[in-house]
Amino acid sequence: MKLYGIDFTSAPRRAKPITVAAGCLVDNRLLVEQLERLTDWSAFETFLRRPGPWLGGFDFPFGLPREAVIDLGWPSESWAAMVAHCHALGKTAFRATLDAYRQSRPFGRRYAHRATDIAARSHSPLKLVNPPVGLMFLEGAPRLLAAGVHLPGLHTGDVTRVALEAYPGLLARRLGASSYKNDTRRLQNHARQQARCEIVTRLQQGSPFTPFRLHGTQEVLTELIRDASGDALDAVLALVQAAQAWRSGPPSFGLPATFDPLEGWIIGAEHGA
DSSP, X not given: OXXXXXXXXXXXXXXXXXXXXXXXXXXXXXXXXXXXXXXXXXXXXHXXXXXXXXXXXXXXOOSOOHHHHHHHTOOOSOHHHHHHHHHHHHHHHXXXXXHHHHHHSOTTXXXXXXXXXXXXXXXXXXXXXXXXXXXXXHHHHHHHHHHTEEBTTTBOOEXXXXXXXXXXXXHHHHTTOOOOOOSSGGGOOHHHHXXXXXXXXXXXXXXXXXXXXXXXXXXXXXXXHHOTTOHHHHHHHHHHHHHHHHHHOTTTTTOOSSOOTTTOOXXXXXXXX
């Protein structure tokens, strides 16, 4: 089984591409075979249509909080209908609608969250800046739908191409990581480089959260530490989460038996947390 970990951006370009870590599981070893950079939407859409079998962990929210969807009167009968509606709105209207919705809510509760966001301590997908995960949803989810991939629990598609929501930050915290990345050059310091080195070492050694050991060429492993943005390492952390899901097996790939089919669920987030 080909496995992928995808560090996503809502505006791919040469300076900030979508980073893909490709690998496979061999016994108790996770082999990282390649790091790819996708610099535009065409490249990402082509990637999604690669023939299977493959399973990918994608670092962006697949769904929206049901509370917000209901409040806004958006389609709630299915994930596909909700995603199609958001796509039809376009970025300007989507942003304006979420800005107005946020202002309509009580101070301290401006952002509605999904159940999985609470469990994984991830940002609300209604957030549009720092980081713009709402825009990541708007750019990512419609492309998953258009590509016909299979999203367990959300949307039935080509079962040889499986997409699951990953969150590298969840695994990094479980590995005891301190701050390890920053896109701002002046904040890319030795302490963060050392933190990346420690994460890579822990992945190579294995842990209760990663029941297999990371292997790769020296070139790939060096890149995980060298890339101060953390994009390469985040792609590999998402790859690890994808491998964990694959090890759990179909049809649910380790996701909870039930979760909200509008909201989605992050690999490894504890149900009921």
